[in-house]
Amino acid sequence: MPRLFILLFCLLSLYGVSQRRAVVRDNQPQLVHFFPQLGPAGSINYFRAGDDEFFKQYTSWADLAERSYTTKHPIFLQLVLDTAGQLPTDWAVLRRVQHVHSLNLSLPNRFSPAALDSLLHALANWPELVHINIGSDRNSQAKNRPTPGRTATRSEVKLSTVRSATFFGTGDELAECINLLVHCPSLRQLTINGMVNAQKPLPLPAQLAQLTQLQTLHLSNGSGVSNLDSAFAGLSQLTSLYMTNTGDGPILTKALNRLPNLRKLELRFGITDAALGGLALGNLRQLDTLDLHFIIGTRFPIDSVLAGVSSLKAVILENGLLSTLDWMADNPSLRALELTGCRFPPSRRSLAALTQLETISVDQSDSLGVFPEQFTTLPNLRELSIPDAQLTTLPASIGAMTSLTALNLYHNKLRTLPAELGRLKALKRLNLGNNQLAALPDALLHLPSLESLALYDNQLNSLPAGIGQLLRLRHLFLSNNQLSILPDELGQCRKLLSLVVDNNPLSTLPETIGKLDSLQTLTLTDTRLRALPASVGQLTNLRTLTVSGGRLTSLPNELGNCQKLDRLVLKDSSLTVLPASLASLKKLTVLSLTLPQLRVLPDDITHLANLSELTIQMPQLLVLPNELGKLTNLRELTVRSRKLLGLPNSLGRLNRLTKLHIDGEMAPEASQPFGAMELLPDSIGFCTGLTDIRIENQQAFDGTDAIRKTARLPKLNRLSMVRCGIDQLADIDWETVLFSSLYLEENNLRTVPDALLAAPNLQSVNLVGNTRLPTGLSQIFLNKETLRKALSEASRQR
Numbered sequence: 039m040p041r042l043f044i045l046l047f048c049l050l051s052l053y054g055v056s057q058r059r060a061v062v063r064d065n066q067p068q069l070v071h072f073f074p075q076l077g078p079a080g081s082i083n084y085f086r087a088g089d090d091e092f093f094k095q096y097t098s099w100a101d102l103a104e105r106s107y108t109t110k111h112p113i114f115l116q117l118v119l120d121t122a123g124q125l126p127t128d129w130a131v132l133r134r135v136q137h138v139h140s141l142n143l144s145l146p147n148r149f150s151p152a153a154l155d156s157l158l159h160a161l162a163n164w165p166e167l168v169h170i171n172i173g174s175d176r177n178s179q180a181k182n183r184p185t186p187g188r189t190a191t192r193s194e195v196k197l198s199t200v201r202s203a204t205f206f207g208t209g210d211e212l213a214e215c216i217n218l219l220v221h222c223p224s225l226r227q228l229t230i231n232g233m234v235n236a237q238k239p240l241p242l243p244a245q246l247a248q249l250t251q252l253q254t255l256h257l258s259n260g261s262g263v264s265n266l267d268s269a270f271a272g273l274s275q276l277t278s279l280y281m282t283n284t285g286d287g288p289i290l291t292k293a294l295n296r297l298p299n300l301r302k303l304e305l306r307f308g309i310t311d312a313a314l315g316g317l318a319l320g321n322l323r324q325l326d327t328l329d330l331h332f333i334i335g336t337r338f339p340i341d342s343v344l345a346g347v348s349s350l351k352a353v354i355l356e357n358g359l360l361s362t363l364d365w366m367a368d369n370p371s372l373r374a375l376e377l378t379g380c381r382f383p384p385s386r387r388s389l390a391a392l393t394q395l396e397t398i399s400v401d402q403s404d405s406l407g408v409f410p411e412q413f414t415t416l417p418n419l420r421e422l423s424i425p426d427a428q429l430t431t432l433p434a435s436i437g438a439m440t441s442l443t444a445l446n447l448y449h450n451k452l453r454t455l456p457a458e459l460g461r462l463k464a465l466k467r468l469n470l471g472n473n474q475l476a477a478l479p480d481a482l483l484h485l486p487s488l489e490s491l492a493l494y495d496n497q498l499n500s501l502p503a504g505i506g507q508l509l510r511l512r513h514l515f516l517s518n519n520q521l522s523i524l525p526d527e528l529g530q531c532r533k534l535l536s537l538v539v540d541n542n543p544l545s546t547l548p549e550t551i552g553k554l555d556s557l558q559t560l561t562l563t564d565t566r567l568r569a570l571p572a573s574v575g576q577l578t579n580l581r582t583l584t585v586s587g588g589r590l591t592s593l594p595n596e597l598g599n600c601q602k603l604d605r606l607v608l609k610d611s612s613l614t615v616l617p618a619s620l621a622s623l624k625k626l627t628v629l630s631l632t633l634p635q636l637r638v639l640p641d642d643i644t645h646l647a648n649l650s651e652l653t654i655q656m657p658q659l660l661v662l663p664n665e666l667g668k669l670t671n672l673r674e675l676t677v678r679s680r681k682l683l684g685l686p687n688s689l690g691r692l693n694r695l696t697k698l699h700i701d702g703e704m705a706p707e708a709s710q711p712f713g714a715m716e717l718l719p720d721s722i723g724f725c726t727g728l729t730d731i732r733i734e735n736q737q738a739f740d741g742t743d744a745i746r747k748t749a750r751l752p753k754l755n756r757l758s759m760v761r762c763g764i765d766q767l768a769d770i771d772w773e774t775v776l777f778s779s780l781y782l783e784e785n786n787l788r789t790v791p792d793a794l795l796a797a798p799n800l801q802s803v804n805l806v807g808n809t810r811l812p813t814g815l816s817q818i819f820l821n822k823e824t825l826r827k828a829l830s831e832a833s834r835q836r
Contacts, residue, residue, distance in 0.1 A: 069139060070109050072096055073116035103134040112139030112166060119146045119157070132160040142171040145214060158195040158221055170203045170222075172215045195221055202227040213243040220248050228252055232259025239264040239285065247272035254278040262308065266293035277301045277324075283308030287316030295321045304329035307336065315339050320346025326371070329354040334379065341365055351394075355380050366392065373397065381405055390415045399423040414438050425449045437461035448472050448492065457481045471495050471515065483507050494518050494538075506530030517541050522566075529553035540564055552576035563587070563609065575599035586610045586632075598622040608633060621645040627671075631656065644668040654678070657703065667691030673727075678703055680712035690721025695728055696753075702735035704761070711735035711761050718744050726751060732758040732781075741782070742768055749775040760784060772796040783807045790815055792829055795822055 071093045092111075096102040106113060115138050141161070161167060200222040205215045212230065219225055228249065232240035240259035246269040255276055257263050262283035270276075270293045277299055284290050284305050294300065301324050307314065314336070319325060326349050332338060338358040344350075350369040354376040363385040366372060374397040381403065389395075389412050396418060400406065406427040413422065414435040422439070423446035430451045437458025445462070448471040455470075460481030465488055472495040483504035490513040498519040506527030514531070517540035524539070529550025536559035544565040551557075552573025560577070563586040570585070575596025583600070586609035593608075598619025606623070609632040616631075621642035629646065631639075632655040639654065644665040651674045654662075659679040667688025675692075676699040685700070702713015713736035722728075728751050733739055741764035748757055749771070758781035765786040775797040784807035794800070803825055804818045805811060812832040819825040 068092075068111045069114040070094060070111045071114045071116070072102060072105070074118055099128055099131045099135070103131055103136075106136040106138070109137060111137075113137045114140040114142070116142045116144075118144040119153075129156040129160050133163040135160075135164065138164045138167050140169040140171070141167060142173070144173050145211065154218065155195070158197065158218070161197050162195050165199060167197065167199050168201050170200055170219075171206070172203065172218070173206045173211075197222045198224055200225055202229075204229040204231070206231045208233065208240070212240070213245060216243055216245040216249070220245065223251060225249060225251060227254040227256075229256040230258070230263075231256075232261075232263070237261060241265050242269035244268050244271075246270075249273065250275060252276055256280040258282045266290065267296065270294075270296040274298060278303075280304040282306040287314045287318075291316065291318045294319065297322070299324055301325060302327040302329075304331075306331040307333060315342065317343050318345065319343055322347065323349060325349055326351040328352070330358065331356040332358040335359060337361075344368070354378075362386070370394070375399070376401075378402055384410060385412055388415065389413075390417065392416055393418055395419060397421045400427060402426045404428050409433055409436070411435055417441065420444065422446070432456050432459070434458045440464060443467065443487075445469070455479050455482065460484045463487060466490065468492070478502055480504060486510065489513065491515070501525050501528070503527045509533065512536070514538070524548055524551075526550045532556060535559065537561070547571050547574075549573045555579060558582065560584070570594055570597070572596045578602065581605065583607070584609075588612060593617050593620075595619045601625065604628065606630070610634070616640055616643075618642060624648065627651065629653070634658075639663055641665060647671065650674070652676070657681070662686055664688060670694065673697070675699070677701070680714070682713065682715050684715055684717060685719050685722075687719045687721045689719055690724035693724065693726055695725050697730045697732075698725075698728060699730075699732045700734070700736075701732075702737070704735050711737055711763070713737060713739070713762075716740055718747050720747065722747050723750065727753060729753050730756045730758075732756075732760070733762055734758070734760045736762040738763045740764075741785070742766065742770060745770050745775065745780075748777065752776060755779060756781065767791055767794070770794075772800075773798065775800065778802070780804070787811055790829060790832075792833075795826055795829070 073095060094105065096105060201224050203219055203222070203225060205212055219228070239262045242263055242265045250272045252273055253275060255273070257280065260283065262285040263281070266289060273296065276297050279297065279300060279302070284307055300322050303322070303325060325347060328350055334357045336358055338360060340360050341362050341364060344365040348368050349371065351371050352374040353372065357379040360380055360382040363382055364387050366375070366385060366389055367387040370391060372392055372395050375395065376399045379402040395416050398413060398419065401423065404426055407429070409424070409429055409432055411433050413419065414433065418441050419439060420441055421444040422442060425446060425448045427450055429447065430453065432452065432455060434456050436456060440461060441464060442462050443464050444467040445465060446469040448469045450473050452470065452473040452475060457479060459479070463486060465485050467490040468488060469492040471492045475493070475496040475498060477498065478501070480502070483502060485508065487510060488508050489510050491508070491511060492515040494515045494517040496519055498521060500521065501524060503525045505525060508531055510533055511531045512533055512535045514534060515538045517538055519542050521539065521542040522545055524547065526548045529548065532553065533556050534554050535556055537557060538561040540561055540563040542565055544562065544567055547567065547570060549571050551571060554577060556579055557577050558579055559582040560580060561584045563584055565587045566589050567585070567587055568589045569592055572594045574594060577600055580600045580603055582605040583603060584607040588610055590611035590613060593613070593616065595617045597617060600623065602625055603623050604625055605628040606626060607630040609630070611633060612635055613633050614635045623646065625648055626646050627648050628651045629649055630653040634657055636656050637658040639656070639659065639662060641663045644663050646669065648671055649669050650671050652669070652672060653676040655678040657680045660681050660683055662677070662685060664686050665688060666686050667690065670691065672692050672695055674697040675695060678701040680703050682700065682702070700715060702711050702715065704710065705712055715736050716738055717740055731748060731754065733744065739759060739762035741759050741762060744759060745757065745767070748754055754777040756779040757777050760781060761784045763786060764782060765788065767787070767790070772793045773796045776799055778799045779802045780800065781804040783804055787805065787808040788810045790805065790811065794803070800822065802818065802820050805816050806818055808816050812835055814828045815832055819828065
């Protein structure tokens with residue numbers, strides 16, 4: 039595998055792409071990543087400016103050892119062993135590395151027993167090491183690999199702190215991996231990932247049976263695994279097993295019978311699986327959690343598979359055509375059942391004896407059509423969820439489910455509700471969203487414990503006055519109905535925390551809304567409101583207010599009394615002025631104004647000292663307040679205006695600003711930009727916290743000037759100037775440019791200067807849509823090497 043791939047795998051497989059920033063910043067322990075320095079062709083645009091504290095490159099083991107002493111955090115180390123043997127002094131240097139918490143180890147093509155012994159001695163000197171990832175830095179040619187026996191070692195060295203390991207590679211490499219892991223007596227968890235596109239099963243080496251202390255094993259390979267029986271022979275302590283593409287049922291059964299202490303089993307059956315009818319789990323006497331995922335439409339004889347199983351506590355089944363639910367009655371300790379995308383007939387046996395069953399979820403079973411009435415006999419069921427099931431009615435027997443605290447029936451076809459629903463006195467959460475309800479029965483208003491009621495996406499044109507009887511109600515969701523008014527009695531729900539009435543023809547709010555003194559969130563998007571009542575100022579605990587709709591012409595001055603308001607969103611209204619009291623909302627941190635009729639932003643907005651995010655979409659806005667720099671806590675500023683001429687010089691006082699986005703908007707009919715801004719202010723160079731600047735849809739923006747002014751911003755990662763009419767990049771000292779990404783899509787560039795390559799940190803350059811550029815340059819370049827080649831080719835063409 040190329041080194042770049044190994045590096046990305048170690049980072050992405052352990053932490054996940056979408057969670058990388060969150061893990062590094064928020065999770066404990068906070069890890070510093072050390073990885074080998076890459077050459078020009080291996081440069082990647084993955085680490086951002088500002089990540090230097092957590093992502094570091096080392097040039098040698100000596101450099102690594104020295105720098106490890108200075109870090110304040112545990113280390114995640116990427117270690118590539120390039121040759122079959124290292125000099126003894128090199129291994130001695132490696133022993134001196136400190137604070138290694140997790141190791142991503144890339145093995146060489148040949149690894150001698152002596153080298154393995156030296157490596158073990160080095161790793162044994164790392165008392166904080168708890169996790170190892172093992173991959174390979176080789177081409178997949180079996181003839182170049184030593185046999186597993188040649189790599190074996192009799193070393194007595196133990197890596198006693200390592201508790202988990204992950205392997206990625208082929209079967210031959212796996213044997214070498216196990217040879218290392220047998221020296222980890224505390225190893226409890228092992229993940230083995232073969233190749234997603236593997237053409238044959240991944241053979242498990244017999245050495246796997248030596249990991250007798252393993253408790254959790256994950257096996258994943260595109261074509262399954264083989265040699266299960268011998269590999270599982272010594273894993274008597276295993277309690278949790280995960281497998282994909284499991285293969286032949288009888289073979290799997292024989293292997294599973296070697297795991298007497300198995301408690302949790304998750305199997306994901308692939309398209310290549312055969313003879314699933316031979317699978318039998320009856321000998322797994324300790325099994326309490328079963329998770330089976332099938333290819334959609336797989337017929338699964340669950341009655342024979344679970345014959346003799348009586349210890350189940352939690353069962354998850356996905357996409358199976360199940361022959362029966364009778365097996366449930368044989369598992370009296372069952373507590374949770376989840377059926378997703380499954381089809382099943384009613385159980386022929388009584389389920390009333392399942393006194394411990396508390397949670398059932400039947401999801402995406404669109405062929406169900408009928409409420410499973412047997413569920414109403416479960417005496418202690420607390421949570422029942424049956425969405426997406428084409429239900430048209432509920433049985434009267436639902437009233438017998440008096441232990442229910444949560445009932446989710448969203449996305450069905452319910453038109454009416456039985457009166458017996460009112461017997462569910464313990465019910466706290468009721469979700470009837472996305473049905474066809476035109477009215478609510480009185481029975482629904484006699485649920486004294488109800489705290490959350492979801493009625494979104496129905497056909498309600500009114501709420502009954504009795505809604506005020508729900509004295510414990512905390513959350514009410516009414517979006518996407520036909521409500522034109524809300525009853526005055528709603529004000530009696532004094533514990534209400536959130537009220538969401540989006541997308542309703544609501545023309546007015548009752549004055550009694552001011553009595554909801556616990557209310558924290560009020561959302562009124564896409565309504566017909568012309569005004570808010572003055573009583574909204576009595577909502578002293580309100581934290582989030584969202585109002586949108588083209589008819590709102592004024593806001594009450596009393597809004598300034600909502601002193602706990604943290605987030606205010608005003609969108610698509612007819613407002614031409616903002617109340618002066620807005621400036622008194624001292625705790626406001628997020629303000630979003632989409633106001634097409636408003637031409638001037640009041641200067642008082644600069645009094646909102648705690649504002650951290652300001653979004654302004656005002657097509658007629660010419661300038662921002664001169665004292666914008668007073669908003670010293672501002673971190674994100676977005677302005678969308680067709681007429682904005684520029685930014686005030688006071689912007690330079692915003693040293694906490696991280697994101698700046700200025701959009702001149704597009705003319706839809708001509709696909710031409712409207713924006714009038716030409717220059718960034720000189721003071722932008724003082725905004726030292728900026729990481730992301732985006733300028734879009736300007737007619738004649740000076741890109742050269744913008745690069746000069748932002749070149750030395752220490753944390754800037756991305757400068758984006760898209761559809762800005764830029765036709766040249768001239769007279770720029772590229773050696774001073776610190777940012778790593780430059781986006782110049784859909785401009786009018788004719789040439790790209792070779793000097794751009796001198797920017798020390800620049801990695802990615804996006805030139806897509808610059809149709810006047812030579813062939814081969816109008817694309818995105820993810821590293822300098824590919825850009826260098828394209829520039830050279832363009833030069834030859836000239």
